[in-house]
Amino acid sequence: MTAPVIERLETLIVDLPTIRPHKLAMHTMHGQTLVILRLHCSDGIEGLGEATTIGGLAYASESPESIKTNLDRYFAPLLVGQPAGNVNAAMQRIDRGIRGNTFARSAVETALLDAQAKRLGLPLAELLGGRLVDGLEVAWTLASGNTEKDIEEAERMLDLRRHRHFKLKIGAREPAGDIAHVAAIKRALGDRASVRVDVNQAWSEATALRACAQLADAGVELIEQPIVRHDVQALARVSARSPAAVMADESIECVQDGFALARAAAAPVFALKIAKTGGPLAVLRVAEIARAAGIGLYGGTMLEGGIGTLAAAHAFATLPALEWHTELFGPLLLTEDILVEPLLYRDFKLHLPQGPGLGLSLDDERLARFSRA
């Protein structure tokens, strides 16, 4: 039998409605756009990958349109005709021919791993060395922009036993208003839930130093990316003085950024994201750097749909410790996904499927309905 090769990459842009507006410091989302990659192999196996970002180019340097164009124009020619079963060899070709573009790279690495795991009849976590847990706790982001609505939403999630960690998106307005909003939510939820905030780079160092102390007094336990992504030294100073743990998110745009932050003791917690580092294997490299440096881990998201969410979940399930749990709730923000079976969220956790590969299949009718012409 001849070894299977990669025959074709098919890419689709899918626009999906969200259950409510999602308000971040840099952008308010009214829907989410997924770039879906179908990697067709000569043995008839199809690997699935996905890339998402937030607000076009508002969040990061890749947009859905650039991801699709770059997959079609630059990634595909490097991959077509290559052995489908050697993920490392395929990714080495990408690393030699393409700089950056970790969001697109993540879709490719995911699709190659999904195809190979299906070929071997293994769930992806098992191809990555084996799962240590079957489920991951998932935080929910309260980002309606309204304190009362956010409290109601949190109460509903607690009643449903879906989430007991809440992340609040702040930074779009004056710190005093944000802190009052966060404190009111924490007061209402008390010890029944943990409250974290994501500032998405909105503060200066001076503002962060003051606001982190006030947030800690209000009972916030984790403060994500309080200042601009590139000032590693300033992040280290804020982390050293903040009574609540500081987490680096946008500061990590590749595996090497993770190393630089660890070396500078810039943050005691890292947000892992497959999109930022370039796939499930790449994200585990950042996790190893963090572990060696004694840095706590959090399983982050770029609000992917089911494919990207499960790709991250399979990787995160292989980690010995995920002290701050995950925020793999992207599919729950969509009114409809494009999968045959929805992901299983129950008892505060996302439960990993047991089937081969990612463990999901696309609903072709819905995919056609929501795909951009």
Ligand SMILES: O=C(O)C[C@H]1C=CC(=O)O1
């Ligand atoms: O972490 C981010 O910055 C992006 C994203 C993750 C959850 C959410 O609500 O927004």
Ligand SMILES: [Mn+2]
């Ligand atoms: Mn963040």
